[in-house]
Structures are given as structure tokens and as C-alpha cells.
């Protein structure tokens with residue numbers, strides 16, 4: 001197998017894939033695949049309950065919050081969240097730090113007034129500083145007293161490689177509205193204080209499992225705020241009251257997510273993932289910072305531990321870099337089309353060994369062409 005640095009759908013732990021393959025035709029002697037099981041059968045209900053319980057344990061989700069397994073992806077949530085939280089409100093506040101958070105505030109404008117209270121969008125003025133997390137010191141002053149339905153931010157900008165490090169979570173108790181965070185690309189890589197959030201959500205296809213399931217963690221008192229036009233299948237209260245089985249859930253994606261959760265618990269849980277993530281990110285950022293050939297466009301303190309964007313000093317070498325990397329089994333390194341350059345996504349399932357293989361290749365390539 002290759003080392004897959006895709007931003008998502010991303011690499012899964014090899015042992016999880018092996019187990020899924022072994023169970024594909026005959027799950028635990030029942031004579032059928034999980035894919036073929038009724039979602040209401042005792043066998044599947046057992047898989048489902050364990051998956052949800054393991055997720056709650058991994059993220060230390062308190063009783064005040066429901067965990068929902070939904071569909072629609074994180075982009076779907078850009079509409080589903082206003083449909084669920086905007087009743088009685090006309091506006092919400094947004095922190096824009098990159099492509100994904102901007103997409104969220106744009107979609108919100110279909111439902112209400114999106115107030116961008118903080119952004120890092122002054123690219124021309126800030127080019128020298130690189131991409132960064134904006135100063136959050138006065139955030140509460142800009143949000144409070146304005147009847148905001150909630151404050152939204154994206155904890156890790158997968159495309160730009162900009163990640164928060166608790167700056168907004170630490171302010172949550174000073175806000176007069178719930179905090180909503182897109183954690184699609186860094187969920188389960190760092191312990192969060194879930195009690196500080198109104199809603200946490202993410203598509204599964206990075207740290208959790210295959211695409212198709214969207215995880216939503218919602219504070220129970222927010223289940224009463226849905227607009228009457230919210231589709232029943234996407235209404236948090238309906239989904240919660242029906243144990244995420246109001247309609248057929250993405251059963252197989254949930255099963256694989258369950259295997260990933262078991263794997264993560266066996267490794268040492270989120271504390272292990274947090275330590276590994278830092279270790280892996282440091283290998284790449286140290287290399288980049290000690291080289292005059294590679295450059296990372298993100299301010300040091302705000303660099304993502306999950307998605308490492310970098311450029312080569314000579315862009316005409318990009319195609320050669322990618323093809324030589326692929327010859328070494330290092331794939332999916334091309335940066336997002338909107339930013340160019342390279343991006344190495346190093347989610348929980350990427351072992352340190354894979355990151356070291358990439359670093360060794362990058363050093364050799366630099367020596368070869370310099």
C-alpha cells in the first residue's frame with residue numbers, strides 16, 4: 001500500500017480495513033455482511049450502540065449533549081444548522097479564517113443575516129504574515145448584546161492549513177450565544193471541552209471513517225429551536241428522539257467508524273492522537289523551516305497539525321516533485337486547486353513512519369534539484 005496524504009476521503013488504519021475485509025461476507029458467523037443488515041436488527045443495533053458509546057468516551061461527551069449520526073456532510077450542515085437553530089433569531093455571527101468557514105457564512109445568508117465578526121481576509125495587507133488565526137481578544141464584545149443565534153467558526157481550515165488552538169473555545173463562557181464549530185478535519189485529534197459548545201459537527205472522511213456519515217454533537221437545550229420548515233430527516237430533535245434512526249442511517253460508514261473508534265481507544269484515545277499529531281506535524285514543519293527550498297504560507301503559531309501546506313521555491317518543479325513522490329509510494333500531495341503548491345494531510349491513521357518517509361523524500365528532492 002502507498003502512503004496516502006489525501007485531505008479526504010483519507011487513509012484509514014490498515015488494521016481496520018483488514019478487519020472489515022475479513023468480516024465482509026460473514027459478520028461474526030451471522031452469514032451476512034454488515035452492509036446487508038437491517039438497521040433495526042439486534043446485530044446492527046449492537047454495532048451502532050457500541051460505536052456511539054465509544055465516540056462519547058473518546059471525546060468525553062457530557063450527558064448535556066446528544067451525539068447524532070446524520071447524512072449530508074459538513075456542507076449540508078451549513079444549511080441544516082440554521083434550519084435547526086434560527087427560530088426566533090434573524091442573524092448569527094461568523095469567524096472566517098478560510099475557504100470552509102467562508103462557505104458556511106455564505107450559505108447562512110439564505111436563511112438569515114450573516115455577521116462576519118472576525119476574519120483574516122485582508123490578504124494583501126497580511127501577505128507577509130501569511131495565513132493566520134485572527135486576534136480573538138475582542139470577539140465577545142462584537143458578538144454579545146446583538147441577539148445572535150450562535151457564533152460559528154471552523155476549528156481547522158483543511159485547505160489553508162490554519163488551525164485554532166483553543167482561542168475561541170476558551171472564550172465560550174464569555175459569549176451570550178452558543179458556540180458552533182466545524183471540526184470536520186481535526187475531530188478526535190485533540191481533546192475538546194465539549195460542554196463549551198452548542199454544536200460540534202464534521203463529515204467523517206478524515207479522522208473518523210469513510211464518507212457518508214456526519215457526526216453532530218448538540219447541546220440538548222438547543223433541540224427546541226428548529227424552524228418549522230426544517231426537513232424532519234434533518235431536524236436534530238427528531239433525529240435525537242429516534243436514536244439517529246428516523247430514517248435509514250449510513251449503516252456501513254457507521255460500522256467502519258466504529259472499528260476506527262475501537263482502534264483509537266486501543267492506541268490510547270484522543271490523548272495519544274494529540275501527542276502523535278504534534279510529533280508528525282513537527283517533523284514536516286521543522287524540515288520546511290530549516291530549508292530555503294520549501295516554504296509554509298501559514299504563521300507558525302497557527303499551523304494545522306492535520307494539513308500541512310507548502311510550496312517549492314521553484315514552482316516549475318511541482319510536477320516533477322509529485323511524480324517522483326508517487327514513484328516512492330507517496331501520493332495525493334498536490335495542494336488544493338485554489339492555493340496551489342503541495343499539501344500533506346496527516347490525520348490520525350497516518351503513522352509517523354509515513355511522515356518520516358515523506359520527509360526523507362523531501363530532503364532528497366531538495367538536494368537533487370538545488
Ligand code: PLP
Pocket residue numbers: 008072073074075076100154156157158159182183184185202203204
Ligand atoms: N468543512 C471542512 C473543514 C472540511 O475540511 C470539509 C471537507 O470535506 C468540509 C467542511 C466539507 O465536508 P463534506 O464534504 O462532508 O460536506
